[in-house]
Amino acid sequence: MSEQSKNPSKPGRPATELVRPDYWQHDVVPGGDHRELNTLNLGPTHPATHGIFQNVLTMDGEYIQSAQQTIGYIHRAFEKLAERRPFYQITTLTDRLNYCSSPINNMGWHMTVEKLCGIELPKRVEYMRVVVMELSRIADHIICNSVIGVDTGALTGFTYVFQWREKLYDIFEEICGARLTTNMGRIGGFERNFSEKAWTMIRAFVAEFPKALKEFENLLVRNRIFMDRTINCGPFPADRALAYGFTGPNLRACGVDYDVRVMDPYSSYQDFDFIIPVGQNGDTYDRFMVREREMWESLSIIRQALEKLDKMPDKKTFRAEVPTWVLPPKEEVYNEMEALIWHFKIVMGETDVPVGEVYHCVEGGNGELGFYLVSDGGRTPARLHFRRPCYIYYQAYPEMIKGTMLSDAILTMSSMNVIAGELDA
Amino acid sequence: MPAFATKADRDQLVIDRLTATFGDKVLAHERQYDLLCLTVRKDAIHEVFAFLKDQLDFNFLTTLCGMHYAERDALGLVAHLHSFRNGHRIRVKTETPLKDPVFPTFTDLWPTSNWMEREAFDFFGIRFTGHPDLRRILNMEDFPAFPLRKDYPLEDPTREDKDDSFFGR
Numbered sequence: 353m354s355e356q357s358k359n360p361s362k363p364g365r366p367a368t369e370l371v372r373p374d375y376w377q378h379d380v381v382p383g384g385d386h387r388e389l390n391t392l393n394l395g396p397t398h399p400a401t402h403g404i405f406q407n408v409l410t411m412d413g414e415y416i417q418s419a420q421q422t423i424g425y426i427h428r429a430f431e432k433l434a435e436r437r438p439f440y441q442i443t444t445l446t447d448r449l450n451y452c453s454s455p456i457n458n459m460g461w462h463m464t465v466e467k468l469c470g471i472e473l474p475k476r477v478e479y480m481r482v483v484v485m486e487l488s489r490i491a492d493h494i495i496c497n498s499v500i501g502v503d504t505g506a507l508t509g510f511t512y513v514f515q516w517r518e519k520l521y522d523i524f525e526e527i528c529g530a531r532l533t534t535n536m537g538r539i540g541g542f543e544r545n546f547s548e549k550a551w552t553m554i555r556a557f558v559a560e561f562p563k564a565l566k567e568f569e570n571l572l573v574r575n576r577i578f579m580d581r582t583i584n585c586g587p588f589p590a591d592r593a594l595a596y597g598f599t600g601p602n603l604r605a606c607g608v609d610y611d612v613r614v615m616d617p618y619s620s621y622q623d624f625d626f627i628i629p630v631g632q633n634g635d636t637y638d639r640f641m642v643r644e645r646e647m648w649e650s651l652s653i654i655r656q657a658l659e660k661l662d663k664m665p666d667k668k669t670f671r672a673e674v675p676t677w678v679l680p681p682k683e684e685v686y687n688e689m690e691a692l693i694w695h696f697k698i699v700m701g702e703t704d705v706p707v708g709e710v711y712h713c714v715e716g717g718n719g720e721l722g723f724y725l726v727s728d729g730g731r732t733p734a735r736l737h738f739r740r741p742c743y744i745y746y747q748a749y750p751e752m753i754k755g756t757m758l759s760d761a762i763l764t765m766s767s768m769n770v771i772a773g774e775l776d777a
Numbered sequence: 778m779p780a781f782a783t784k785a786d787r788d789q790l791v792i793d794r795l796t797a798t799f800g801d802k803v804l805a806h807e808r809q810y811d812l813l814c815l816t817v818r819k820d821a822i823h824e825v826f827a828f829l830k831d832q833l834d835f836n837f838l839t840t841l842c843g844m845h846y847a848e849r850d851a852l853g854l855v856a857h858l859h860s861f862r863n864g865h866r867i868r869v870k871t872e873t874p875l876k877d878p879v880f881p882t883f884t885d886l887w888p889t890s891n892w893m894e895r896e897a898f899d900f901f902g903i904r905f906t907g908h909p910d911l912r913r914i915l916n917m918e919d920f921p922a923f924p925l926r927k928d929y930p931l932e933d934p935t936r937e938d939k940d941d942s943f944f945g946r
Binding site for chain 1: 845
């Protein structure tokens with residue numbers, strides 16, 4: 353570890369790899385007058401960066417000397433907007449953070465408000481949430497991993513697993529009516545029970561996806577070209593990763609077994625049996641492999657959850673008994689006074705909330721997604737701060753790519769899974 | 778501290794160690810929901826963070842965000858610290874008058890605080906002395922205001938069609 357931290361950009365370079373040109377042989381002294389540095393503008397819109405980020409790179413030939421980052425191109429002031437919205441309307445803002453795994457964000461937010469209001473959920477609802485969150489983790493990770501393939505030149509895997517993401521989005525559509533920005537669930541549970549069709553689709557996915565995932569792995573995991581390309585590409589030592597606030601697969605790829613689902617279990621994750629995959633060098637290959645393993649673990653968690661749900665006699669509960677938060681059924685609204693009052697009060701954001709501060713975090717697709725909510729008892733939060741994992745770990749990017757080649761920098765970025773929506777909030 | 782210590786034991790240990798070292802510079806401590814929340818005087822905040830990091834194993838800075846307390850004309854900082862070894866989180870708060878929005882930087886303790894401080898500067902106008910690169914980060918560079926302060930209107934204040942003052946809050 354101490355050896356690595358002295359030179360974080362190049363720990364353990366294998367002997368077979370191309371070595372840097374030696375300036376001494378070419379009569380050019382590093383830092384001397386003959387050295388020519390170029391400035392390369394990578395971004396703001398560049399097909400290889402999968403989002404809008406600008407990096408002004410100082411290049412020494414093919415090698416990156418330093419990077420100046422500019423972010424904020426799609427900043428939408430969610431924290432300010434949240435101060436004018438009732439609690440249930442903030443769910444739509446969380447959709448647009450990490451839009452590859454919106455349901456995790458939605459449910460993280462619901463759990464934050466539930467923690468503030470002291471709402472306890474029935475086990476069935478918590479397991480349903482676990483199913484949806486793990487499905488969206490798979491949706492997040494297959495995109496990231498297949499895009500790593502694309503950036504190494506293997507487009508096939510991407511087009512192949514993309515249809516499986518479509519199937520996941522079909523499931524989300526069946527559950528909540530939307531595909532990408534899901535706005536799924538409500539504070540206190542779900543808006544409706546999962547339909548029979550949704551359960552069938554989930555079971556079909558869990559049964560059929562492993563075969564496709566295995567094929568995808570066969571394509572890349574022991575592929576010599578892919579391994580040569582990704583091993584030791586953008587490595588990062590664990591101590592630097594912790595200092596930079598890494599969480600999620602990027603931290604686990606460095607060898608730190610931190611997972612919010614295990615460290616601070618929420619939504620009954622303590623009832624499930626799964627492992628936290630960890631890597632060793634924190635390079636692109638490790639990040640790829642950690643995400644790969646996590647998908648298998650997610651499948652196992654979904655299977656366990658389905659099993660537990662099957663054993664439950666209750667097939668009807670889809671929300672906690674909180675009339676102050678969950679809209680009553682329409683026929684009651686039209687026919688009963690009480691239901692009409694609640695409907696009106698909920699829609700206008702007139703539900704009473706306690707004064708207090710909560711911090712709640714969930715394991716999002718990219719790491720610890722935290723919500724720091726300050727309530728003054730009003731209809732909107734007094735302050736809401738999102739801990740966006742992308743925003744926090746993307747600042748380590750210049751340090752990660754220093755001394756590497758440009759094409760490695762592209763790979764490093766795509767393997768970090770920097771999502772513009774989460775970065776800029 | 779034994780590994781099986783409860784959360785309350787750990788909280789108590791943090792309170793005891795901090796009050797023994799810093800005395801009345803730790804202004805208040807309370808338990809809010811599942812977190813111990815400490816309020817620290819502004820002039821001791823850097824020492825307290827260094828102490829928490831080095832002596833009490835809070836190795837991980839989870840969040841650092843700005844606050845605006847409009848009712849008492851103050852700006853604040855709220856940090857969530859996490860000790861991976863003990864599985865323990867705490868919240869540390871500090872405040873400064875609006876006229877003097879300056880804190881020391883924490884980038885020497887945690888490099889990750891770099892962008893968090895830039896965000897606090899961008900949105901609240903909190904300045905951090907010693908910060909290596911204190912510029913706006915998400916807003917454009919010539920943005921004329923600090924938008925998350927409470928006196929900054931969310932929408933054009935001359936608009937009447939979106940007034941929701943009917944509802945009394």
